[in-house]
Amino acid sequence: MPRKIKDAVAYMVIYLAAFYSVLLLAGIIVYVFAKGFPVFDLPFFTTVSSVVKGTVGIAGNILNTVYIVVLTLLAAVPAGVGAAVWLNEYATPGRGVRLIEFATETLAGIPSIVFGLFGMMFFGTTLGFGYSILTGSLTLSLMILPLITRNTQEALRAVPDSYRNGAIGMGAGKWHMIRTILLPSAMPGIVTGILLAVGRIVGESAALLFTAGSGYLLPEAGSGFVSKIMESGGTLTIQMYLSLARAEYDTAFGIAAVLLCIVLAFNLLIKILTRNKFFAG
Amino acid sequence: MDIGIHGVRQTAHNTPQGRLGLSVTEKRSHTQRIETAAEAIFTLCACCMVFAVGSITLYMIANGIPAIYKLGAREILFSSVWKPTAADPSFGILYVILTSVAGTVLAIFLGVPVALLTAVFLTEAAPRPLAAVVRPAIELLAGIPSVVYGLLGMLVLNPLVYRLEQWVFRGSQTHQFTGGANLLSAVLVLAIMILPTVISVSETALRAVPEQLRASSMALGASRIQTIFQIILPAARPGIVTAVVLGVGRAVGEAMAVNLVSGGCVNVPLPFCSVRFLTTAIVSEMGYAEGLHRQALFTIGLVLFGFIMLVNILLHKILREEKG
Known part of the structure; x- marks a missing residue:
């Protein structure tokens, strides 16, 4: 075959592969929204499902999701940022750093179902928290720890050394420098990490099935x-899984549409944030 | 070394003049204490990571071993009969292991070529405006929750696969129809789910290939396509291997989406058989399992964890070689 034709075919295959991904995404979004939006009405967002009252709603699940996001971040962000600060500012290269970096890599590679098993055994049984929002949050905080640490580390690396030298030269202690110079400069990176983590938490299901359980009622005032x-x-994801298992496809599509909206919103937020960072830099 | 100095200054505080005269050094020792505390706290945070990995490993092993011990490694790992709730229960997980292996390998074979070509598109072939559409789309694919993939797999993909199944096995008397919930569906979903990971990592690898290589190849009269396939892809091989290994990790560990589309009978991993993966066995049975059944599920968890650790160690080795 002449080279020109060969090249043209190769180009075509490359373009096809790329458009496959785009088409896939477009297909998923259009299909889910087309099936999910008709389910949306006020009761869907403000009530919980009840046979007696005849309502189908996800208010309880939305609230649970908020609880889990907040608690998980409360546990994971300080630890993750702290670990990144240590790795970047205190540690001297050597066995300790290698061990911690290997641990971070490993933690990032562990699938969520294994986190779920561990959380169920450790937080649920050993520590006695049972099936609860707390157990779920602690489990997820382990899962997102590497994400936070890596993003913070990258952000810290981008802070120029002259900032550090300037601060130390003016007599600032290390902690003072970290608190007043480094962390504020690294803030966009840290926030990006947090937003990515929220995305993961909202979309997570396997790690929550056996840790946070499936309660869907609103708490008493x-x-x-x-x-x-x-x-x-x-x-939301757990409720969606359970709805699917019970063949309540309308509810499942409604929740899927909500989830996609959240994913889209967070992606947009991250885009805006990283763009601002470029402007600031 | 600090302690000695502090000691002297602290005795100085006790004299009436000491307090005023030495307030600066007192402040310094206070700062010193905060510094030490800060460093200790940061170190502790970093150690969290190691504690987490350590205790996960410990728990997985401690809970996965009892069933192996009670039943014997041969009985559980190399037997293919999984009847955990029968009167005479049997806990062979061989088919479950094989399904996970087969599913992952097939998903890699289907997904990686598409992912690589997409990465090539993004780095070598795409005009800027097109890349600006494709890249965010791939980032979004990565963000879609796995239950949503499961939902679409169940309601869109399964019926299509069922039609294919009916066509392939038309007139067959022995085939057990799965309604599309089979290994093939699971593999197709997995192949899609590993795309974002493999694309983004291999894109980074392709970008890291020095510009000189491209320029020299083109200068020698090679076409763009020849340069891509004969120069750039081989040069980026270590990074591409990393991408594939990460893809394997994702495919082995995926649970929810696969659980919704793969049927759920323990079977030989053939494309049109309803199958159970390591992950889906845990997801669908842990809720009600008791006693030995529960312990056997933990053994499945241990096998899964073993696979993942293997992938991690492999990855670590590749990354270290790349650096060194």
Whole structure:
């Protein structure tokens, strides 16, 4: 075959491969939205499913998702950022750093179902938290730890050394320098990491099935909002999985549309944020 | 070394003049303490990671071993009969292991070529505006929750595969029809789910190929396509291997989407058989399993964990070689 034709065929295959991904995404979004949006109405967002009242709603699941996102971030962000600061600012290259970096890589590679098993055994059984939002959050915080650490590390690496030298030269202690110079400069990177983590938490299901359980009721007003942490609570993804298992496809599509909206919104946010960072730099 | 100095200054505080005269050094020792505390806390945070991996490993092994010990490695790992709730229960997970292996390998064979070509498109072939559409699309694919893939796989892909199944096995008396919920569906879903990972990692690898190689190849009269396939892809091989290994990790560990589309009978991993993966066995049975059945599920978890650790160690080795 002449070279020209060969090249043309190769180009075509390359373009096809690329458009396959785009088409796939477009197909998924259009299909889910077309099937999901008709399900949307006010009760869908403000009530919980009840046979007695005849309502189908996901308010409880939305609230559970918020709970889990907040609690997970509370546990994971300080630890993840701290680890990154240590790796980047304190540690001297050697066995310790290699061990921790290997641990980070490994943690990032462990599938969520294994986190789920571990969370169920350790937080649920050994620590006695049972099937609860707390168990789920702690499990997920382990899962997103590498994500936070890596993004923070990258952001810290991008802070020029002159900042550090300037601060130390002016007599600032290391902690003072980190608190007032490094962390604020690295903030866009850290926030990007957090947003990515929120995306993962919202989309997670396998790690939550056996840790946070599948409760879908709204907590009672008042102290119920605190004790809810120790009760079982299924996120949107879990509810969607259960709806599918019960062949309630309308509800499943409704939740899928909500999830896609969240994913799209967060992607947009990250895009805007990283673009701003370029402007600032 | 600091302790000695502190000691002297602290005794100085006790004299009436000491407090005023030495307030600066006192402040310094206070700062020093904060510094030490800060470093200790940061170190602790970093150690969290190691503790987490350590305790996960420990828990997986400690809970996965009892069933192997009770039943014997041969009985559980190399027997193919999985009847955990029968009167005379049997816990062979051979088919489950084989399904995970076969599913992953097939998904890699289907997904990696598409992913590589897409990465080539992004780095070598695409005009800027097109790349600006394709790249965000791939990032979005990565963000779609796996249950959503499962939903679409179940309601869109399964019926299509069922039609194919009916056509392939038309007139067959022995084939057990799966309604499309079979290994083939699972492989197709997995092949899609590994795309974003493999694309983004191999894209980075292709970008890291020095510009000189491209220029010299073109200067010698090679076409763009020849340059891509004979110069750039081979030069980026270590990075591409990393991408494939990461893809394997994702495919082995995927649970929810696969669980929704793969049927769920323990079977020989053939394309049109309803099958059960390592991950889906845990997802669908852990909820009600008790006693030895539960322990056998933990053994499945241990096998899965073993596969993942293998992938991780391989990855670590490749990355180290690349650096060194």
